[in-house]
Amino acid sequence: MQVLPVVASRRRSLLALTALLGAPALAQVRIDIAGVGGSRIPVAIVDFRDDARSAQPVAAIIRADLERSGLFRSVDAPAGLHENSVPVWADWRARQADALAAGSVTRLADGRLDIRFKLWDVVKGTELVGQAQAVHPDDARLAAHRIADAIYEKLTGEKGVFATRMAYVTKAGPRYSLVVADADGEGAKVALASPEPIISPAWSPNGRELAYVSFESRKATVRIQDIQTGQRRVLADFKGTNSAPAWSPDGQQLALSLSRDGGTQLFLINRDGSGLRRLTQSSAIDTEACFAPDGSKIYFVSDRGGGPQVYRMPAAGGAAERVTFNGSYNISPAISPDGRTMAYVTRVNGAFRLCVMDLATGQSQQISDANDDESPAFAPNGKLIVYASRAGGKEVLMTTTLDGKIKTPLLVTLAEVREPTWGPFTRP
Known part of the structure; x- marks a missing residue:
């Protein structure tokens, strides 16, 4: 069957691979936490002194970042404290704060x-960390995200992802845009605009480039774009359709779905376009590849069993084994950075819902009760998943904890949003 450039329905099918996106205007993100997580650390973030000088609500950004992680609960904090203050510990303990910034x-x-801050351990009455950043006013929001990352790491022992970026695709009338934004959905900038569809963006491991599928030459071709310079190059423009790029962990190769030989199969290609090599030899449609974090295996979707299911095989090629067995329709695999968990989308009674699987045990858990989830991607620390869905009649990006208990819509007014991909820790 042919891989189609456009589908009439909202749901991207396995055979179409073309969830198209749209957004007439981007709006300010409003954090809306739904559900109750487990034990969350109570932390007080005091409004920064002279915060108005930055034109960005620094403390509010930090609070929202921490809450969205699902690991923190904000404690009301009266103004008046700054990094050189000496906190009255009894007052903050009475507020039941474990940490104070x-x-x-x-x-x-x-x-x-x-922009300066200090973090204290209220329980012990000790200073934990202090930092200072001298930034251009345009980078005040990024500075706030970095402070949230510092707090997150100090209190959890793991790296935060608030200063990372996401990419996604939008559509406004006949205009398609590849958008790069902060991890909270703010600070959106258009990296590429086109009257033709743009689909399947994928970050390079170094955070400098995005691979994606473009239809600007009236057929599906894979291109790579430097995000800082805007420079673009064609990676794959073979006979037939070129689609679904996925970077290897070392950034030296990409897996692609190509129909150059008739059916849609998986291929490997070097980042410079050389060394094309076919990986699968089936009569089915094999697509939506993604690498295991150590680069040893490739997960992909195939209808070789009659319906779309997730399979895996050695990254060098070889026999494939089936991974998903629950349900007749499972697509869009994404593997966590530690290689232990797979996120994917399953169809349940006509609804498309986000699931996670423990790859060691094969046990799956549905973590969404929506009807139109698609395109999951892990945060680089593996603690959150971003995906596309619908909420309140609008198409949105959603972040969720792996247990599904803390969900945050990243709202886009009057918009369709599709195929989010979360960038790496590296931010050039």
């Missing part, structure tokens, strides 16, 4: 902002 914003003579 405060800071300040100062405009320097050269126009930059000096």
